[in-house]
Amino acid sequence: MSIAQNVINGLIQGSLYALFAASFTIIFGVMDIPNMAHGAMFAVGAYVFYQVYEILALPWFVALACSIVVVGALGAAIERGFLDRLYGRDDSEYVFGVILVTFGLGLIIERFIGQFWGYDNLVIEMPLLQDHAFLVAGVSVTLAQIVIILFGVGSFAFLYWFSNHTLMGHSLRAIVQDRELAYMKGIDVERVFLYTFVLGSAMISIAGVLYGTMFTLSPDMGFNLLIKSFIIVILGGIGSIFGAGIAGFGLGMYEAFAIAYLDSYYIFASEFLLLIAYVLLKSIVTDAETPILTKLLAYGRSQ
């Protein structure tokens, strides 16, 4: 396969990861909420769109709005109803509490989707996005894929701006760094968390819709992307929006090249190996009593 083809394929694959990982970054990476229900919310976004656009035959923008509202409301309910009760607990209780609660909710949501829409694969037909394709380096790139690439990049750019250049973003960062201090500074912690969680939910609903226009819908359609998103957010550096964006596209690029040489078993395993190596190296380089980096610098100076 030519390098150009691999790059195009990697960009397509990476944009799918970035699409999902963008909203996950703000919720997991910045807010420290390992939301295991994120994949199920992604699916809800796609299914609501399917219901309104395919079944009720309403215009796509109405369907998209419905999708955003429903998943946003679902996000608000999860944040207020469940997660709010876990904030402020000690680390292990908080992390395992959030994982257990959101994992359970994710399963319930997926079961609900299965019961309501069935477990067969569904298809959203949007000829405008699906039938218009351009040949780039011998690879057919559809309008849907271009929209996804743009949305993926745009999402990270938006989050970067939101996090660094808005009052809400600054407040969010302050809360994550020191919740008590943020309270004392008069930040409405509950409201900032709620709004940000709803923002992440709205973003994942759009991601679900876009993904649904390219691929088939199934209740567990978000599960694989959720796993990849954990890798992406950790590799990108937890809390780093820019890093997650790079990691998302980088992972897609890696897979596109790896497919030429490796079986899928090894590709997935190698991604986790990379993650493990990253975590171990990071701890050696930065967390040791005398970090290796410091030792190396000292050695360099002495020469």
Added chain:
Amino acid sequence: MTEANRRNFLKGGAAAVATGMAGCVGSLTGGGSDKLKLGAVQPLTGFIARMGNVGKEAQDVWVKHVNEQGGVEVNGSKREVDLIVYDDELKSEKTRSLAKKLATTDNVAGIIAAWSTSGALAMQSVVEDNELPTIATAQTVKINHPGSYMLRIIPSTAGDPYPLLKGVASARDDITSLGVLGREGNASQDMRDFVDYWTKNVDTSLGWKDLGTFPFGQDDFSSFISKAKNMHANGEIDALLMYVTGGNAINFLTQAERNGLNDEMPILMPSAMTDFTEISKIGAGLKNVHAASSYRPLNYLDNPDVKQNVPQSGIDALKEYKSLGGPEDPIGYIHFIQARMMADAITDAGSTDGPAIRDHLVGKTRSTVVGDMTLNDSGQAALPSMVVTFTTGSSLGIDSVEWHGTIPPITNIPPETQL
């Protein structure tokens, strides 16, 4: 523990012991009750619930029909059928425990549905230990061995590509090398092993190249399609054999068509992968797709090519099945045949004794909706099958039957059967 709680606990314990004892008593009584008990383990909930429910519906239709006629004849007298159906949710640990319950508590004479590779493997020891004839709906070759009580009337994972190799790849001069792509797992590996055997021992003029595997949840196939196109451009492959199912199949074929892969080479799909209900959503993506199937073409008898290749006895049996209200779905046909085959074997055996029933299931040719079928000692049927091509309009239609024949009972590599 308070006095009251302890009493409740003891009451519960006693009840549990009594229930267990009742199970033991049941197992001792054998199939001697008035009704003929049969069992089924179906995925009635979960992600392939549709299939499980269609199967159950067909079984219910059969039970109603048989009981209206007085039941199944066993040793000179008719016994009504009591079909006990359990939902295993496609969880293998449940499949095993439910099979055990059917074998030792419900004391059924046979099991007429058992889904999924992991489920069938999980229940296999129960079935073998209890000498309980079971007609499985799982394709793995791992359940097959001489004397097995696990039997099957669908192709094995190894035999699945046979019609495509025999009827297309080896039959066409323009195909000299196949690219093989499959989802992760044993099924895909079995297919590769068979293709490898075929190209080295049966048709040595045919070669094959491995295009790799992809995980279950793969949606984007851009890289695989580019790989196939490049291998084609380099003269390495001129057809693609792919083990892709469900949502994977829809996504792959849609993207293949968009990238012009179908224009460049035929795409061959084994029967397990060809759920016509699913791929009907693809439309133009079915261009140049060649699909093998035994049961699914029965829904297209209005096509003269298909009709010509189904025996009249099969068409009559299908009419009867439909007149009874059976679901017009291949899954339904398979379950109906499984139930009827088991009942016929019980009648022929004249008893509900497991080994006797098995003796009458194996080695005997039975007439089914797809034609005559014979199970070998390893539990695999020699199965009539077709390779079809599709029309590519808005609704799915069969364009032509490219090949028609019988898939030999292939259960291992090298196959212990004439190819």
